[in-house]
Amino acid sequence: MLDKTGIAKRIAKEVKNGYYVNLGIGIPTLVANFVRQDIEVEFQSENGILGMGPFPLDGEEDADLINAGKQTITALDGASYFDSSTSFSMIRGKHVDLTILGAMEVSENGDIANWKIPGYMVKGMGGAMDLVASAENIIVAMMHTNKKGESKLLKRCSLPLTGVGCVKKVVTNLAVLEVTKDGFKLLERAPGISVETIQQATEGHLIIEGIVPEMVL
Amino acid sequence: MLDKTGIAKRIAKEVKNGYYVNLGIGIPTLVANFVRQDIEVEFQSENGILGMGPFPLDGEEDADLINAGKQTITALDGASYFDSSTSFSMIRGKHVDLTILGAMEVSENGDIANWKIPGYMVKGMGGAMDLVASAENIIVAMMHTNKKGESKLLKRCSLPLTGVGCVKKVVTNLAVLEVTKDGFKLLERAPGISVETIQQATEGHLIIEGIVPEMVL
Amino acid sequence: MINKQVANVKEALKGVSSEMTFMLGGFGLCGIPENAISELADMAVKDLTCISNNAGVDDFGLGLLLQNHQIKKMIASYVGENDEFERQMLSGELDVELIPQGTLAERCRAAQAGFPAIYTPAGYGTEVAEGKETREFDGKMYVLEMAFKADFSFVKAWKGDAAGNLIFKGTARNFNPNMCGAAIITVAEVEELVPVGALDPNQIHIPGIFVQRIFEGKNYEKRIEKRTVR
Amino acid sequence: MINKQVANVKEALKGVSSEMTFMLGGFGLCGIPENAISELADMAVKDLTCISNNAGVDDFGLGLLLQNHQIKKMIASYVGENDEFERQMLSGELDVELIPQGTLAERCRAAQAGFPAIYTPAGYGTEVAEGKETREFDGKMYVLEMAFKADFSFVKAWKGDAAGNLIFKGTARNFNPNMCGAAIITVAEVEELVPVGALDPNQIHIPGIFVQRIFEGKNYEKRIEKRTVR
Numbered sequence: 050m051l052d053k054t055g056i057a058k059r060i061a062k063e064v065k066n067g068y069y070v071n072l073g074i075g076i077p078t079l080v081a082n083f084v085r086q087d088i089e090v091e092f093q094s095e096n097g098i099l100g101m102g103p104f105p106l107d108g109e110e111d112a113d114l115i116n117a118g119k120q121t122i123t124a125l126d127g128a129s130y131f132d133s134s135t136s137f138s139m140i141r142g143k144h145v146d147l148t149i150l151g152a153m154e155v156s157e158n159g160d161i162a163n164w165k166i167p168g169y170m171v172k173g174m175g176g177a178m179d180l181v182a183s184a185e186n187i188i189v190a191m192m193h194t195n196k197k198g199e200s201k202l203l204k205r206c207s208l209p210l211t212g213v214g215c216v217k218k219v220v221t222n223l224a225v226l227e228v229t230k231d232g233f234k235l236l237e238r239a240p241g242i243s244v245e246t247i248q249q250a251t252e253g254h255l256i257i258e259g260i261v262p263e264m265v266l
Numbered sequence: 267m268l269d270k271t272g273i274a275k276r277i278a279k280e281v282k283n284g285y286y287v288n289l290g291i292g293i294p295t296l297v298a299n300f301v302r303q304d305i306e307v308e309f310q311s312e313n314g315i316l317g318m319g320p321f322p323l324d325g326e327e328d329a330d331l332i333n334a335g336k337q338t339i340t341a342l343d344g345a346s347y348f349d350s351s352t353s354f355s356m357i358r359g360k361h362v363d364l365t366i367l368g369a370m371e372v373s374e375n376g377d378i379a380n381w382k383i384p385g386y387m388v389k390g391m392g393g394a395m396d397l398v399a400s401a402e403n404i405i406v407a408m409m410h411t412n413k414k415g416e417s418k419l420l421k422r423c424s425l426p427l428t429g430v431g432c433v434k435k436v437v438t439n440l441a442v443l444e445v446t447k448d449g450f451k452l453l454e455r456a457p458g459i460s461v462e463t464i465q466q467a468t469e470g471h472l473i474i475e476g477i478v479p480e481m482v483l
Numbered sequence: 484m485i486n487k488q489v490a491n492v493k494e495a496l497k498g499v500s501s502e503m504t505f506m507l508g509g510f511g512l513c514g515i516p517e518n519a520i521s522e523l524a525d526m527a528v529k530d531l532t533c534i535s536n537n538a539g540v541d542d543f544g545l546g547l548l549l550q551n552h553q554i555k556k557m558i559a560s561y562v563g564e565n566d567e568f569e570r571q572m573l574s575g576e577l578d579v580e581l582i583p584q585g586t587l588a589e590r591c592r593a594a595q596a597g598f599p600a601i602y603t604p605a606g607y608g609t610e611v612a613e614g615k616e617t618r619e620f621d622g623k624m625y626v627l628e629m630a631f632k633a634d635f636s637f638v639k640a641w642k643g644d645a646a647g648n649l650i651f652k653g654t655a656r657n658f659n660p661n662m663c664g665a666a667i668i669t670v671a672e673v674e675e676l677v678p679v680g681a682l683d684p685n686q687i688h689i690p691g692i693f694v695q696r697i698f699e700g701k702n703y704e705k706r707i708e709k710r711t712v713r
Numbered sequence: 714m715i716n717k718q719v720a721n722v723k724e725a726l727k728g729v730s731s732e733m734t735f736m737l738g739g740f741g742l743c744g745i746p747e748n749a750i751s752e753l754a755d756m757a758v759k760d761l762t763c764i765s766n767n768a769g770v771d772d773f774g775l776g777l778l779l780q781n782h783q784i785k786k787m788i789a790s791y792v793g794e795n796d797e798f799e800r801q802m803l804s805g806e807l808d809v810e811l812i813p814q815g816t817l818a819e820r821c822r823a824a825q826a827g828f829p830a831i832y833t834p835a836g837y838g839t840e841v842a843e844g845k846e847t848r849e850f851d852g853k854m855y856v857l858e859m860a861f862k863a864d865f866s867f868v869k870a871w872k873g874d875a876a877g878n879l880i881f882k883g884t885a886r887n888f889n890p891n892m893c894g895a896a897i898i899t900v901a902e903v904e905e906l907v908p909v910g911a912l913d914p915n916q917i918h919i920p921g922i923f924v925q926r927i928f929e930g931k932n933y934e935k936r937i938e939k940r941t942v943r
Binding site: 097098105106107111112113114115117119120121124130131132134140141160170171172173174175176177178179182183210214 | 564651656657
Binding site: 311312313314315320321322323324326327328329330331332333334335336337338339341347348349350351353354357358377387388389390391392393394395396399400426427428429430431 | 740741742743744766789790791792793794799802803811812813814815816817818819821822833834835836837838839840841871881882883884885886887888889890891918935936937938939940941942943
């Protein structure tokens with residue numbers, strides 16, 4: 050079974066040369082640490098920076114330079130700053146190649162719920178609804194089940210949706226799954242995890258074709 | 267009777283302190299020369315400059331600095347350059363206070379025709395349709411009659427329209443007229459021009475109330 | 484050059500009154516109009532509607548107005564990091580409208596640019612689209628979202644001049660430029676007011692035509708919400 | 714940093730073919746992509762649809778493509794100053810669609826920003842609105858105008874870097890930024906290609922994400938259409 054770092058490592062392999070990538074808060078943020086060094090990638094943060102670099106050195110924090118998670122960051126050579134409207138032009142206009150974000154639930158048709166639990170304090174969707182409504186390539190990073198052990202890969206989402214039919218791939222602590230028109234297609238198993246375990250943890254329709262390989266990190 | 271310079275001089279008096287002004291090609295361009303020196307005014311040109319200055323000195327022309335008439339210009343202190351989308355945001359968003367442009371015809375309800383004569387080469391509307399569709403304050407500068415002596419202030423425009431119900435004021439070689447819901451209200455006569463002359467040269471409904479003063483230039 | 488400079492924040496906020504709708508720039512605590520917010524907190528205005536991406540933290544940013552119970556309605560995309568906000572929201576004291584961040588930006592920009600409404604894909608199929616017109620273009624569904632209408636925009640820039648020209652810094656730019664000219668009156672506070680002519684006309688982010696009042700702000704705290712280092 | 718630099722204009726125009734739709738920046742002859750146009754004039758591509766505010770003059774700018782009869786359709790706001798254009802238009806050889814300048818800019822920007830269409834007041838009640846959907850918002854009438862779809866955008870900037878970041882100069886900016894990222898492939902030619910990191914990230918007009926290919930142009934003539942002096 051993967052931990053959060055493992056999920057991030059596996060997702061990092063989905064980041065291809067020449068990609069502009071938007072990373073959500075949580076596990077997705079970790080992905081930046083594991084992207085291959087020999088490919089060219091730029092990170093966009095929807096609050097207004099392209100070419101985001103690592104956190105600053107102690108003492109070099111700049112209050113005017115943060116990411117969408119409100120953390121202090123740095124800018125790499127070739128970076129640019131822009132306003133929010135331009136930032137979402139990049140997202141809505143499909144100029145960002147890959148969006149990686151967390152979720153509470155994903156359904157077998159690619160719906161995603163990640164912003165609201167009725168009855169609890171709702172913090173808001175931030176940029177997530179814009180991202181999932183437009184991104185051509187959306188990967189969800191999440192645990193396969195919730196704290197009660199219930200599946201988060203469902204036939205239908207029970208929580209209020211963030212977007213419909215948009216998720217392309219899900220990487221969990223147990224598996225890599227592709228969202229197809231027929232349901233979740235199991236692509237890879239986490240190290241030491243059996244197909245049966247994944248089957249048991251997946252409420253939505255799971256498609257198993259041939260021998261499912263163990264993922265290589 | 268006023269010449270073109272006279273029309274420009276009269277219109278210059280409509281330019282008030284604190285106005286952002288867009289000047290069309292022809293007579294309107296001349297208006298800049300006659301605006302009072304003791305008021306603050308900025309000229310916008312829709313190709314992307316605010317704070318337009320006079321023509322450059324000989325030898326100081328810059329190919330990258332022109333106005334909407336494609337003439338070389340200069341920029342004053344406090345000027346800014348911007349893209350076409352932003353330029354029309356200023357216009358469409360009603361941030362430009364006064365638009366002065368020429369016309370072939372104006373109707374008594376404020377319609378304007380100034381871009382197309384069927385059967386002749388049509389050069390295009392440029393920014394005129396955007397300007398007349400959005401400007402709150404539009405003054406038309408034109409001759410009262412065409413070369414054949416026919417009125418250009420009509421009941422209805424005969425030429426294809428540039429905009430509907432948008433002209434607020436017309437300044438011609440004969441008169442200053444306000445477009446009201448009941449027709450052209452005669453505000454001022456050009457020096458030496460009688461009400462009868464204006465009446466004769468105006469096809470649209472002319473409203474004459476009391477004694478019409480001669481304009482002061 | 485049309486002079487937009489006012490002497491201080493008091494003069495800049497003339498005309499502000501209860502029940503008005505404000506736009507406020509900033510993302511988190513980054514690039515917020517600190518002087519305007521601080522002055523609003525000192526004024527006896529209430530029942531305000533605030534359009535801002537976030538709602539500050541308990542003791543800074545819009546949190547100051549929340550503590551005073553000056554805000555009636557908040558339109559934002561994300562409102563975490565604020566206990567008082569949560570309390571007022573759950574008690575029903577505060578009306579909250581959560582909208583997608585890109586929609587927020589573009590509804591401001593639409594107001595600035597004279598567009599009545601926009602079609603965006605964000606929120607289609609979710610509760611954000613409930614009660615709104617939806618429409619298909621080229622096989623994809625969009626939601627019709629209306630331009631905002633506001634009385635004042637309060638923005639914060641890095642540098643500016645008396646003509647109202649603004650330059651922002653880093654990610655403190657965010658919503659600030661999109662809110663300029665999007666309300667009846669735009670008030671810009673800047674860290675440094677430079678002489679007219681000192682700014683390169685090629686590098687101005689917001690031309691002065693979108694700004695009605697400008698002043699040099701004081702005592703910027705520029706608080707960092709989440710200090711993270713390597 | 715994602716490298717967008719190509720060796721020359723030939724490489725930059727790879728994939729261009731007949732019957733394609735192009736966007737070309739510039740206002741009059743100011744800020745036009747001289748190198749791309751010159752190369753297109755040397756290529757055997759025809760039946761092109763060109764979206765550009767103007768159509769050049771007889772022997773420069775898009776006039777070069779007109780002389781070669783490479784353009785099938787022109788979408789522009791103003792097409793004076795060009796005899797060959799007039800001849801082809803009046804003879805019916807050239808299809809011309811004249812649209813308001815602000816509509817032209819915003820249909821480009823809509824394509825860049827992922828908006829399917831916009832509502833603009835420009836052209837309402839005129840023949841420009843014929844056959845188009847119109848709609849009232851708050852008592853004012855608007856015309857629904859669709860985002861452009863183009864294969865290539867050719868833009869010209871002052872400075873750029875290999876990451877595709879662009880800075881324009883003076884009024885040579887005009888439509889160029891609005892066309893970046895508004896076609897499938899955006900080709901930027903710059904007067905000066907500077908090392909990555911040399912441009913201040915705060916002063917970049919167009920972030921590299923909107924540009925697919927960039928090269929340093931050669932032999933800019935930068936012809937002045939109407940030289941006027943005091």
